[in-house]
Amino acid sequence: MKKKFYALSLSALIATSSLSFSPVYATGNGPDVNGNETVQTAMLTTYDEMAAFLKKEAVKQAHMGLEVIGQTVKGRDIFLVKYITDSKNPTILYLTQQHGNEALTTEGALEYIRHLGSNSKNIKEMLKNVNILIVPMFNADGAMGDVNFSLDNYMASGRHLTRYNADRLDLNRDHVNKRAPETRALHENVLQKYHIDYMIDLHHQGTQEDYFGKLTSGSVLAPYHPDVDKEVLLHSKKLAAVLLENVNSKGWGHVLKYDEPSTNTSVASNAMALQYGISVMLFEMRGMADHSYEPYVLGQKSNGYIIKQAFTAIDATAKAIADGTINTADPAVYDNLPEQHYSY
Ligand SMILES: [Zn+2]
Numbered sequence: 001m002k003k004k005f006y007a008l009s010l011s012a013l014i015a016t017s018s019l020s021f022s023p024v025y026a027t028g029n030g031p032d033v034n035g036n037e038t039v040q041t042a043m044l045t046t047y048d049e050m051a052a053f054l055k056k057e058a059v060k061q062a063h064m065g066l067e068v069i070g071q072t073v074k075g076r077d078i079f080l081v082k083y084i085t086d087s088k089n090p091t092i093l094y095l096t097q098q099h100g101n102e103a104l105t106t107e108g109a110l111e112y113i114r115h116l117g118s119n120s121k122n123i124k125e126m127l128k129n130v131n132i133l134i135v136p137m138f139n140a141d142g143a144m145g146d147v148n149f150s151l152d153n154y155m156a157s158g159r160h161l162t163r164y165n166a167d168r169l170d171l172n173r174d175h176v177n178k179r180a181p182e183t184r185a186l187h188e189n190v191l192q193k194y195h196i197d198y199m200i201d202l203h204h205q206g207t208q209e210d211y212f213g214k215l216t217s218g219s220v221l222a223p224y225h226p227d228v229d230k231e232v233l234l235h236s237k238k239l240a241a242v243l244l245e246n247v248n249s250k251g252w253g254h255v256l257k258y259d260e261p262s263t264n265t266s267v268a269s270n271a272m273a274l275q276y277g278i279s280v281m282l283f284e285m286r287g288m289a290d291h292s293y294e295p296y297v298l299g300q301k302s303n304g305y306i307i308k309q310a311f312t313a314i315d316a317t318a319k320a321i322a323d324g325t326i327n328t329a330d331p332a333v334y335d336n337l338p339e340q341h342y343s344y
Pocket of ligand 1: 098099102172203204
């Protein structure tokens with residue numbers, strides 16, 4: 001209970017961005033940036049670079065479709081990347097960067113899009129049997145720090161990135177009211193338009209979550225609301241099992257269960273299951289690209305394995321849906337997964 005209370009009071013403090021933190025909050029295992037690694041955001045793909053890349057790939061890749069599903073508050077086009085060969089195939093949606101400062105999820109998704117263009121026999125075969133939808137950099141205004149509030153106390157050098165959209169709305173708390181144009185675009189032009197069976201909502205958490213002293217590389221959570229249909233929940237757990245088996249078999253993979261499960265119906269991991277019957281999973285990567293609170297920000301030394309982790313999660317789940325092995329995945333792998341610890 002102490003952990004939960006601390007987490008809540010911390011988020012309340014963080015919500016007030018004018019507060020600056022005294023070093024006493026940055027104890028525990030210490031921030032990864034550690035005062036000797038500056039946090040540079042220059043290596044992260046900008047919105048304009050992403051838009052140019054997607055347009056180029058859509059011309060190059062015969063199977064790839066590219067659709068604009070709406071605009072952000074600041075007028076940036078929101079893209080949907082589509083690989084749809086047969087409407088009867090099972091369909092999975094990958095959503096990245098609802099929170100604009102959780103950027104390596106998008107880097108992983110863009111690498112995956114590039115990978116699908118490599119035209120290998122295996123990829124062609126896979127795409128015959130699964131439909132893949134990707135919405136990368138959903139919160140583009142937050143990702144570019146182009147917002148109607150100050151980010152002066154954020155940590156990064158270079159462009160700032162923030163969780164919120166330009167109007168300071170948290171898009172991942174907006175899936176019931178749908179106040180933001182970004183959220184409405186996703187619901188009206190993706191979730192209500194395509195028949196989606198599976199979804200992974202890709203995020204980043206803090207840097208110091210651990211499990212008995214070993215920092216986690218990420219965490220997963222199936223829908224937690226009690227009204228979620230049992231079949232939908234079962235297939236969410238199978239999706240998690242596929243991800244866990246493929247990511248945790250890598251040397252850098254140490255994914256546990258997310259430690260702050262919520263029954264909030266406005267978060268995607270509950271909303272998509274409740275509103276559309278989608279088997280959905282929240283996948284959190286370690287460390288954010290920018291924040292006002294130092295222990296949430298991961299230095300760029302870890303970017304390589306975190307991008308690989310996002311890529312592996314996408315690749316493994318798409319393959320398992322295409323070849324049907326997801327159906328034999330063991331939900332107990334998820335049920336028996338311990339929760340990570342929130343240790344700061
Ligand atoms: Zn997030």
